[in-house]
Amino acid sequence: MEARPALSFQRPGAKQLSSMGMSGALSSSLPVLPTPLEETYPKLPDSQQVSMERELVTRPLNHASHLSSNSSVVGHMFSSSSGFSTDLHYSSLSPHEKHSRHSPFISQSSTNVASLPITHSSGSLQSTASHYAKENSASWQTDSLSSFLDFPVNNPIENSQVESSSCNAVLASEEFTKWADQLIADDDALASNWNELLGDTSVTDLEPKMVFPVSKSSPNFQAHQSQVPLQLPATSEEIRTVANPTSLANSAPAKPRMRWTPELHEAFVEAVNLLGGSERATPKGVLKLMKVEGLTIYHVKSHLQKYRTARYRPESSEGSSDKKLTPIEEMSLDLKTGMEITEALRMQMEVQKRLHEQLEIQRNLQLRVEEQRRYLGLVWTLGNLCIGGILDCWDLLALGNTNLTDLGKVAAALFV
Amino acid sequence: MKFGKEFKTHLEETLPEWRDKFLCYKHLKKLLKHFPNPTPDFNLHQNYHHDDDDDNNNNNNNINSMDGLNNHLPTLVDLQEWFIKILNEELEKFNDFYVDKEEEFVIRFQELKERIERLKEKSSKGGVFTSESEFSEEMMEIRKDFVTIHGEMVLLKNYSSLNFAGLVKILKKYEKRTGGLLRLPFAQLAVRQPFFTTEHITRLVHECEANLELLFPLEAEIIESNPSTQDQSNPPPCNATKNLSETSSTLGGETVYLYRSTHAAMRAIQALQKASSTSNPLSFSAFLRNQDEEGTGVVTAENSAANSSASLPNDEEDDQYDSHSV
Numbered sequence: 001m002e003a004r005p006a007l008s009f010q011r012p013g014a015k016q017l018s019s020m021g022m023s024g025a026l027s028s029s030l031p032v033l034p035t036p037l038e039e040t041y042p043k044l045p046d047s048q049q050v051s052m053e054r055e056l057v058t059r060p061l062n063h064a065s066h067l068s069s070n071s072s073v074v075g076h077m078f079s080s081s082s083g084f085s086t087d088l089h090y091s092s093l094s095p096h097e098k099h100s101r102h103s104p105f106i107s108q109s110s111t112n113v114a115s116l117p118i119t120h121s122s123g124s125l126q127s128t129a130s131h132y133a134k135e136n137s138a139s140w141q142t143d144s145l146s147s148f149l150d151f152p153v154n155n156p157i158e159n160s161q162v163e164s165s166s167c168n169a170v171l172a173s174e175e176f177t178k179w180a181d182q183l184i185a186d187d188d189a190l191a192s193n194w195n196e197l198l199g200d201t202s203v204t205d206l207e208p209k210m211v212f213p214v215s216k217s218s219p220n221f222q223a224h225q226s227q228v229p230l231q232l233p234a235t236s237e238e239i240r241t242v243a244n245p246t247s248l249a250n251s252a253p254a255k256p257r258m259r260w261t262p263e264l265h266e267a268f269v270e271a272v273n274l275l276g277g278s279e280r281a282t283p284k285g286v287l288k289l290m291k292v293e294g295l296t297i298y299h300v301k302s303h304l305q306k307y308r309t310a311r312y313r314p315e316s317s318e319g320s321s322d323k324k325l326t327p328i329e330e331m332s333l334d335l336k337t338g339m340e341i342t343e344a345l346r347m348q349m350e351v352q353k354r355l356h357e358q359l360e361i362q363r364n365l366q367l368r369v370e371e372q373r374r375y376l377g378l379v380w381t382l383g384n385l386c387i388g389g390i391l392d393c394w395d396l397l398a399l400g401n402t403n404l405t406d407l408g409k410v411a412a413a414l415f416v
Numbered sequence: 417m418k419f420g421k422e423f424k425t426h427l428e429e430t431l432p433e434w435r436d437k438f439l440c441y442k443h444l445k446k447l448l449k450h451f452p453n454p455t456p457d458f459n460l461h462q463n464y465h466h467d468d469d470d471d472n473n474n475n476n477n478n479i480n481s482m483d484g485l486n487n488h489l490p491t492l493v494d495l496q497e498w499f500i501k502i503l504n505e506e507l508e509k510f511n512d513f514y515v516d517k518e519e520e521f522v523i524r525f526q527e528l529k530e531r532i533e534r535l536k537e538k539s540s541k542g543g544v545f546t547s548e549s550e551f552s553e554e555m556m557e558i559r560k561d562f563v564t565i566h567g568e569m570v571l572l573k574n575y576s577s578l579n580f581a582g583l584v585k586i587l588k589k590y591e592k593r594t595g596g597l598l599r600l601p602f603a604q605l606a607v608r609q610p611f612f613t614t615e616h617i618t619r620l621v622h623e624c625e626a627n628l629e630l631l632f633p634l635e636a637e638i639i640e641s642n643p644s645t646q647d648q649s650n651p652p653p654c655n656a657t658k659n660l661s662e663t664s665s666t667l668g669g670e671t672v673y674l675y676r677s678t679h680a681a682m683r684a685i686q687a688l689q690k691a692s693s694t695s696n697p698l699s700f701s702a703f704l705r706n707q708d709e710e711g712t713g714v715v716t717a718e719n720s721a722a723n724s725s726a727s728l729p730n731d732e733e734d735d736q737y738d739s740h741s742v
Contacts, residue, residue, distance in 0.1 A: 257511060260519040261616060265526055303519065310523045341556060342632065345563050348671065349628060351678050352563070356570045356621055358685045362577050363614065366584075370603050377600060 258299045267292065268303060278308045389414040419585050420445060422687040426578065429680035431571065431673055437513040438575070439506055439582040447502075448586070448593050451495055496596045503583070503602065507609055510579055514611035517572050524565055525620055529627070531558055559631050560671070566624045567674045569617050574681040576611050581688060 260268075271289035275281035283301040290300075392410045423441050430438075535558065539551050583606055587599040606612060 260522050265522045307523055310527050349563055352567045352570050355678050355682050359573045370607050
């Protein structure tokens with residue numbers, strides 16, 4: 001097993017790195033979870049999928065976590081690191097997402113954006129998977145520290161009592177290198193520095209429209225930690241198929257989730273009016289006129305239907321009021337009750353407005369709580385990585401035959 | 417416990433057709449009760465078995481070791497996977513409903529705006545007398561519809577927020593029960609779901625409020641004639657009670673539901689903001705307490721400029737609502 005190549009953050013370098021078999025994240029200790037989850041979320045953009053898989057790695061450690069005294073800390077760290085990795089993908093997406101706001105068809109642009117990291121991460125995952133398949137026999141316990149460079153199989157359930165912290169370190173650094181890959185793969189503007197990632201990830205800025213389809217249970221359900229090899233090929237196949245951006249949008253099992261914004265609706269209404277009104281317009285005609293990429297006739301059809309029902313009521317009520325002729329007395333009576341009604345409406349509005357304010361506060365709190373948790377997870381993971389990196393350096397030194405280059409590479413990995 | 421009760425109460429009083437679109441909080445809680453409560457022994461037992469299996473089957477006979485494991489109780493991992501599946505279905509439910517409603521609101525709102533335009537055109541052309549009463553009638557209709565759509569949109573936001581809160585609670589319970597770490601990743605996922613990205617609806621709500629400002633020209637007169645309604649603190653508890661019944665009788669039919677649901681939502685939120693039974697530095701109540709102490713820049717009901725009557729302290733409002741049974 002050759003020494004780990006330099007994390008030189010050039011694209012070819014990254015590919016090479018991943019081809020070395022960054023199998024840590026997809027370790028043999030992956031429990032049942034991966035495959036069913038893959039089935040569950042097969043059509044998620046790859047970045048999500050990658051992060052889900054990383055997340056899955058952390059699950060085995062849940063079992064480990066019960067056993068040692070600091071276990072809860074360990075477990076939590078891992079959960080956080082998964083959240084961390086998930087978020088990194090989104091942080092790398094966020095500038096793109098900001099652009100996407102301007103497009104009326106939001107789900108489409110987020111799909112396109114999400115496809116950007118896909119090719120690279122899928123590339124790395126594929127090679128990872130294949131490399132990993134050769135390695136599954138290695139037991140984590142013996143290999144862990146000394147063969148760190150070999151990215152040993154993780155079998156935390158076995159060694160849960162021991163070295164949970166080193167397991168920690170290994171996995172965390174696996175995460176880190178994967179993350180580093182991701183950074184390389186993404187747009188340079190996005191991947192510049194940690195500060196950007198840390199400061200810039202604002203949850204409310206991110207609007208990927210994740211289709212979260214319901215899964216049928218996977219045939220590999222019985223697979224446990226040692227059966228990952230069977231799962232992995234499926235993984236890489238899965239990724240291969242979703243790597244194509246257009247297939248991503250079309251392959252979601254649930255119907256594509258289209259969000260009608262006011263702007264999009266305005267375009268729709270214009271098209272309908274051009275075609276002679278809601279009754280005369282056909283979905284096909286409207287679709288053609290609107291010329292919005294990614295809009296399907298199915299979307300237009302259902303929207304047109306809703307539009308027609310919405311128009312029917314107001315038109316009928318307007319028609320009836322036209323025919324009414326009210327004498328003066330009735331008019332003054334109307335005014336009086338009009339006042340009452342207006343007052344009642346005003347009261348109702350007050351209550352509704354108050355509710356809305358409270359809701360805004362509550363929602364902001366909810367977001368803040370999640371944000372803080374995510375941040376805590378981040379901090380943990382970073383601390384983790386530093387410890388992990390230091391441990392790695394020590395290991396290399398302990399091996400005795402380390403050259404400075406290797407040591408430097410590991411150290412460099414810590415300080416992007 | 418408390419959340420469950422609040423949630424249930426809210427469900428009973430909210431719009432009827434929305435009731436089954438909420439999170440199945442009670443059922444999920446019950447489900448969790450049946451999950452095995454892992455003790456250290458339980459896990460150790462499993463682990464040692466794994467050790468044995470793996471020692472014996474070195475390389476690729478993973479399937480065999482698998483079968484061995486299958487003879488044990490369903491593992492935590494199996495249950496977790498199943499639980500996640502259920503939660504995903506819930507998310508789908510939320511998303512479907514939310515996006516559907518959002519689309520409906522966009523259509524209706526745009527319709528209302530068009531109606532105003534048409535009315536303006538008609539009134540500028542038509543004669544004074546007949547068109548005046550028609551005008552005012554139509555105007556009243558439009559006002560009513562605006563208020564209704566505003567109310568429904570706000571309730572949709574409430575739907576989003578309440579479901580999210582319920583989801584987080586369930587995740588916490590899951591963690592407590594099984595030790596599986598689901599809360600952070602799943603919550604992160606939920607935050608990004610369509611049902612929780614409510615920015616569009618918020619925009620519509622604000623636009624609605626702006627429109628209504630214009631549509632209520634009489635408001636100024638009414639304010640002048642009834643200065644007492646604008647005063648804060650203690651009179652409102654009585655007035656609000658009276659106004660509820662008055663308003664609902666005046667406005668009739670479907671608005672009664674809306675009004676009731678709105679109040680139910682208010683109550684639910686306030687209940688959430690009260691201190692929970694488990695102390696948690698990340699809970700709402702802790703946040704709110706901190707805000708009161710530190711005076712951060714967060715907009716609270718207290719310092720919001722939009723509504724003078726919103727300056728009621730939460731406790732008072734809560735008492736008021738508790739005493740009033742809808």
